[in-house]
Amino acid sequence: MKMVSAVIKHYRLDEVRKALLDAGVQGMTIVDVKGFGRQKGQLEVYRGVEYEVTFLPKVKIEVAVPDERVEDVIDAIISGARTGEIGDGKIFVYDLQDVVRIRTGKRGKEAI
Amino acid sequence: MKMVSAVIKHYRLDEVRKALLDAGVQGMTIVDVKGFGRQKGQLEVYRGVEYEVTFLPKVKIEVAVPDERVEDVIDAIISGARTGEIGDGKIFVYDLQDVVRIRTGKRGKEAI
Amino acid sequence: MKMVSAVIKHYRLDEVRKALLDAGVQGMTIVDVKGFGRQKGQLEVYRGVEYEVTFLPKVKIEVAVPDERVEDVIDAIISGARTGEIGDGKIFVYDLQDVVRIRTGKRGKEAI
Amino acid sequence: MKGFCRKIPALLAFILTPSVALAAEGRIDTGDTTWLLVSAALVMLMTPGLALFYGGMVRRKNVLGTIMHSFIALAVITIQWILIGYTLSFGPDVNGFIGSLAWFGLKGVGVEPSSYAPTVPHLAFMIYQAMFAIITPALISGAFAERMKFSAYLLFILLWATFVYDPVAHWIWGGGWLSKLGVLDFAGGIVVHATAGVSALAAAIIVGSRRGYPEEPMTPHNLPMTVLGAGLLWFGWFGFNAGSALASGGLATVALVNTHTAAASATLTWIIVEWLRYGKPTMFGAATGCIAGLATITPAAGFVTPMSALIIGIAAGIICFMGLKAKGKIGYDDSLDAFGVHGIGGVLGTLSIGLLATTAINPGGANGILYGNAHQMTVQLIGAGVVALYSLVVSVIILKIIDWTVGLRIDEESEVQGLDVTQHGEEGYFF
Amino acid sequence: MKGFCRKIPALLAFILTPSVALAAEGRIDTGDTTWLLVSAALVMLMTPGLALFYGGMVRRKNVLGTIMHSFIALAVITIQWILIGYTLSFGPDVNGFIGSLAWFGLKGVGVEPSSYAPTVPHLAFMIYQAMFAIITPALISGAFAERMKFSAYLLFILLWATFVYDPVAHWIWGGGWLSKLGVLDFAGGIVVHATAGVSALAAAIIVGSRRGYPEEPMTPHNLPMTVLGAGLLWFGWFGFNAGSALASGGLATVALVNTHTAAASATLTWIIVEWLRYGKPTMFGAATGCIAGLATITPAAGFVTPMSALIIGIAAGIICFMGLKAKGKIGYDDSLDAFGVHGIGGVLGTLSIGLLATTAINPGGANGILYGNAHQMTVQLIGAGVVALYSLVVSVIILKIIDWTVGLRIDEESEVQGLDVTQHGEEGYFF
Amino acid sequence: MKGFCRKIPALLAFILTPSVALAAEGRIDTGDTTWLLVSAALVMLMTPGLALFYGGMVRRKNVLGTIMHSFIALAVITIQWILIGYTLSFGPDVNGFIGSLAWFGLKGVGVEPSSYAPTVPHLAFMIYQAMFAIITPALISGAFAERMKFSAYLLFILLWATFVYDPVAHWIWGGGWLSKLGVLDFAGGIVVHATAGVSALAAAIIVGSRRGYPEEPMTPHNLPMTVLGAGLLWFGWFGFNAGSALASGGLATVALVNTHTAAASATLTWIIVEWLRYGKPTMFGAATGCIAGLATITPAAGFVTPMSALIIGIAAGIICFMGLKAKGKIGYDDSLDAFGVHGIGGVLGTLSIGLLATTAINPGGANGILYGNAHQMTVQLIGAGVVALYSLVVSVIILKIIDWTVGLRIDEESEVQGLDVTQHGEEGYFF
Ligand SMILES: Nc1ncnc2c1ncn2[C@@H]1O[C@H](COP(=O)(O)OP(=O)(O)O)[C@@H](O)[C@H]1O
Ligand SMILES: Nc1ncnc2c1ncn2[C@@H]1O[C@H](COP(=O)(O)OP(=O)(O)O)[C@@H](O)[C@H]1O
Numbered sequence A, B, C: 001m002k003m004v005s006a007v008i009k010h011y012r013l014d015e016v017r018k019a020l021l022d023a024g025v026q027g028m029t030i031v032d033v034k035g036f037g038r039q040k041g042q043l044e045v046y047r048g049v050e051y052e053v054t055f056l057p058k059v060k061i062e063v064a065v066p067d068e069r070v071e072d073v074i075d076a077i078i079s080g081a082r083t084g085e086i087g088d089g090k091i092f093v094y095d096l097q098d099v100v101r102i103r104t105g106k107r108g109k110e111a112i
Numbered sequence D, E, F: 001m002k003g004f005c006r007k008i009p010a011l012l013a014f015i016l017t018p019s020v021a022l023a024a025e026g027r028i029d030t031g032d033t034t035w036l037l038v039s040a041a042l043v044m045l046m047t048p049g050l051a052l053f054y055g056g057m058v059r060r061k062n063v064l065g066t067i068m069h070s071f072i073a074l075a076v077i078t079i080q081w082i083l084i085g086y087t088l089s090f091g092p093d094v095n096g097f098i099g100s101l102a103w104f105g106l107k108g109v110g111v112e113p114s115s116y117a118p119t120v121p122h123l124a125f126m127i128y129q130a131m132f133a134i135i136t137p138a139l140i141s142g143a144f145a146e147r148m149k150f151s152a153y154l155l156f157i158l159l160w161a162t163f164v165y166d167p168v169a170h171w172i173w174g175g176g177w178l179s180k181l182g183v184l185d186f187a188g189g190i191v192v193h194a195t196a197g198v199s200a201l202a203a204a205i206i207v208g209s210r211r212g213y214p215e216e217p218m219t220p221h222n223l224p225m226t227v228l229g230a231g232l233l234w235f236g237w238f239g240f241n242a243g244s245a246l247a248s249g250g251l252a253t254v255a256l257v258n259t260h261t262a263a264a265s266a267t268l269t270w271i272i273v274e275w276l277r278y279g280k281p282t283m284f285g286a287a288t289g290c291i292a293g294l295a296t297i298t299p300a301a302g303f304v305t306p307m308s309a310l311i312i313g314i315a316a317g318i319i320c321f322m323g324l325k326a327k328g329k330i331g332y333d334d335s336l337d338a339f340g341v342h343g344i345g346g347v348l349g350t351l352s353i354g355l356l357a358t359t360a361i362n363p364g365g366a367n368g369i370l371y372g373n374a375h376q377m378t379v380q381l382i383g384a385g386v387v388a389l390y391s392l393v394v395s396v397i398i399l400k401i402i403d404w405t406v407g408l409r410i411d412e413e414s415e416v417q418g419l420d421v422t423q424h425g426e427e428g429y430f431f
């Protein structure tokens, strides 16, 4: 199993969620994050004091999937998140050693 | 070493924390997340406009453990988080390549 | 590729960010977390009711790097985050199976 | 339906008949009227203030439901008051127990001054009193915060206003039997705070503790919001207490000075007690202390000297603080301390009159023990005791009836999810 | 430059000449003056209240930009008003259409009472009216929240105040042609709410929908903030409506009672309708309902009985609720329902005068249909209709001109990032 | 102990003796009294307003500690004022330097009007002035936000109120030597803002910069809270300035109009300057600008024409903006700009009297340079200069003494963790 994690723009979340549902994903977890990369932050001035705000608000999605679904999920995320502009974000794929469904105690693929 | 990560209900956090302490865990990190899975969100109506709120608030726990403690930790989380109702959450286990304690610079198992 | 993740004190973030930039890192993601370890929380009393606040606010940094840069990045984080006091935090290193840049679709090392 | 249609003309006639007439404004004093209208506005603001005061104390998932408890009282009780509450409370006396229905729907309540306040329009007195009737049941809501069914709450405040507040207001302010006995209550130590506080205690016990109480931490989710609420309450309380002079001038001034003084000394006392007891003075404690001081000075504001007010504030700080600890010991979950602050403060203030009142401040009042008159203390004890008992009994009956019919509490799963989502289908924050 | 320098002495002379003189205060009533000054303060507070009311409803990234829309109106319109707005609205009448420039820069406006309010200083009347002129354009800002260029907004409110608000205020309150026709508007159902509401509709359509509307969820980011705003608005509205009696006493009292009553009944009605329609009563609905009730009673507050106010509130709750649904059906994005609440409420209230007004409440008013006078309804219809049309046409012209010159909207990328960062270079929260 | 017990009867006698008597209310004007009571309430609200204004500007971890600085002043200074502050400031004059202790504990301060305000109860004047004494030290707290020990803070405000505020209030308002010299200060440009501002500068330097200043970003954690605070301050400032007429009527009206006008023009000026200087107008700038305008018009509000007020506001916007930049250049950490806004604004407004005052507005005032009287400017310069110097010296002494005894600052680790947890053992938000 793999954990596919993606940092995307907030306003693309809804599209990405729909694309993932269409791709058959049945659950996901999101968290508000901040980040920078190619896309830089902006200068903000508070009462004449200038602060460089380096980090832009983003949202991180995490989807656990069986190995064979990884490519579909990546495609779904790209299709939902891409605007072609800088700051569209990144996808990171991790190996998952195990998954446990707390309610049932079931493990592995069927717990996803 | 492994990173055991679990998405659980907020109000179980205290039980889970206690169970983990009892299981000998000495540290953990938590973060507020939102998620959906079997448990669906609800319809919310703001001034007559209906929004489907898909994501429910959850909390994610991360506990780094030596390989041999993984099962104990999983058991502890389940014992603290299970209510038997839908939405109890999931545990994800990742492989950890290395751990570093910043204060001392120590690495590996003893840094956990 | 590796994902280097570090839980540090909020007020060290700026130093760590600078150290990472100096080390050539071109992007990172941060998220507010809470944690405990050696450093314990404090007792807080609200209207005479005592609550033990176990979790202290921390910030988690995630930096994806090619394998050969891992040590540099760890050193940079340590140099920025260490105060020598308890609660300085920890670094966790995960293996990254893949990285995708959403905007271009590019994958692997060059997508970082 | 037919019958109803036939009644429409009569209904229309009733609604349209202007009970209000603009004649003979001669006796109306513009300064006094302005003071009472401003005071009404100030007391009105206390209810949103209370909403925020309470709203900040609960967990995030219950913020809107808690705010709603206060806010909706503005709607429900206003209408109850205009239709029947005012006439039950202040209408022509029936055997000292209740006002008659003569002023149903404000019939006969116009701009002519009333005997209650001879220099302001009767309607001004009516609306000023309305604001008291509104905030009183809202105070109770702190006792069962985070777990009450919304429909049950609506029913509760409607019945409570009608069967507890209105009679008690009549007994003490509407020319009823307790006022004839000589019970003094300048701005509502008995009528507002004791009734609400004692009923809150009953409600906390009958509704039961919150799920997870007291093991699970239930820290306030937004204390700055609570402080804002406290600030608005303090501000509005000037209208509450000094407005109760029902005219501008010396008495209103004394009441305002006493109000501010007691709030200040209770605030300081509270944080000192906290400091000694727990090692740290808290902002939450300061906010709590000021409300305790304000509630406690309320009945006495127009009867005592400013130096006595200072002492009443100190007593409020110490005794309400101890009162709050009681719930931990006895084990009921008065979640936001409606009894601990308002019940205890209201009774304490009522008794302080028996000790510290002086006719030099208010010739219409009485002297207390320290001014050589032990009798007043007896009277105050009777007043507070009777009303506390009455509020307790009637509240228990009302709560039990609601519990047997619609049910008082939300179910466990809803409590876990919170009032906002389950009772109102909305969330406080999207951050 | 030379020319300008030569003008400085004249300018100085103008600025320094005290139009204000302290003579002959004999006729000034201290109670009335206090009431008007307090009312001015209360109405002033409504603008920060509106800022929070609206600010809580938008997405987090637009909170400061939205608050700014209201806040900056305090600055811009105050200055416009003092220089030209007041004289255009209330200065000596020119053909029933506009005030002359005789009182430019408050020339001749001093502490002597004016004919508008014979017992208070003229300047008190002036500043009280200023607060109305300020909040009216701010109300419109709800229609195009989350997407308007800040520079365009500044231009818009300046032009709108001058070309819509000032003339209409003159027509109805400044002795202009509609007042001669007998149109009644106690506190601004036409002058404030209808003008703002209709212009809001025009603006929502011309500016266009928000990016992603209506698919993307755009839930309010901070409803407790919105409730706080509603509370401050309700409080301030006592000054708005009861202050419009321009004196303390019976009429002010009736207006205050009516205001509170209608707010309460609209609030309750709103949540009942929601409950029936969607299964749950919401806090957001209660807050919306009270504002609908307050806007609707505004024109009628000094002309009807409290029981009529109760009914007007109920009507407001039902009809504004339905009005809000319209935007979904028709498809424009009046983001914070400035038209749905203020436009519909203002017109509804204006017409309610034609139905329910009675000279028994206000001999200076008129009777409505139910009191045997059908004529007043015609007059009210004309008043509301003419002003609605005028506001619509002039607003469209102003908006189009701005769009062609500086442009109304921020670009797509800015809209995604939010007003706060792109228009003001700052963020609301660092949590 | 024995000795103390023997003293109890005397103490009791003191506390119980009603200094207040209700006789001879003949001269009391209800309209004026209402105005002063309302103004007192408005000024009281400014302190919670300031708490939020400052509270929003700090980092999240210090929100409660910062709010507490203002809130606790309500408690501490009220008691100080009632016991000794009022008599030191306004009691019978001793050599032009200080009030005698004759009115200790409000002895002899009753409902009879005083010479300060001949148409309102003496106690009303007393409590109105109390609100000024409360907010002044709270203003200073902005200078050392996020790093002051709470015990040190309590000590500081107590000493500062007694040794700086009370004497200076006496010199200028209590019949002291500066008032005899002819120094004019309508509502506290010198007494409130200059004293607080200059002391703030001293405190910022002596307490030292915040850890990490200026490299580490220290952005405001909740700007909507700051705007709410600014709104409440603006609202309350009507009581502050117009209430200082000490009676309703023309002068109060002019002061209110001037207050509003200067706030508006300073707000607009500030964002224009920002726009030109940094490319973007900010909400934080607008909120800062209005406070600068309000502080600056304070001393002049009852002496100048509205058009002069407009100009004073513009000057405030420009000069306070420049003043804020000073700290960056000079390098002290006046964290929330207590000196930059209040110190500079207070002095600027004080001098503006010397330029723009006219006896046509206030026959009890004087003419300024532009009305042909250069002398007043000299007097104003002396007044501001002497008080600034006095405040500076005494503040330095007080701060140094506290530093040597209990210590001014929290330790480094506490500063990192924040005031809330370390000083008060609580947290602002649990989101
Ligand atoms: N090396 C990295 N490690 C972790 N997160 C990263 C890294 N690079 C980028 N990110 C995350 O991805 C987001 C988008 O990256 P960015 O470079 O701005 O866009 P793009 O990939 O479209 O060029 C960043 O805001 C950051 O949160
Ligand atoms: N495939 C998944 N990937 C990532 N997170 C998931 C996934 N499925 C579920 N989750 C997380 O687990 C939480 C609980 O899952 P849910 O299916 O509702 O409960 P249960 O496991 O008890 O049936 C979700 O809210 C979500 O945060």
Ligand SMILES: Nc1ncnc2c1ncn2[C@@H]1O[C@H](COP(=O)(O)OP(=O)(O)O)[C@@H](O)[C@H]1O
Binding pocket: B026, B027, B028, B029, B030, B062, B063, B064, B065, B101, B102, B103, B112, C007, C034, C035, C036, C037, C038, C039, C040, C056, C058, C085, C086, C087, C088, C089, C090
């Ligand atoms: N076993 C663990 N698993 C996950 N996170 C941990 C673990 N131990 C510590 N942490 C995180 O690291 C932070 C710092 O750890 P702590 O032990 O307090 O400091 P130090 O490493 O300097 O002794 C904690 O607050 C927690 O967020």
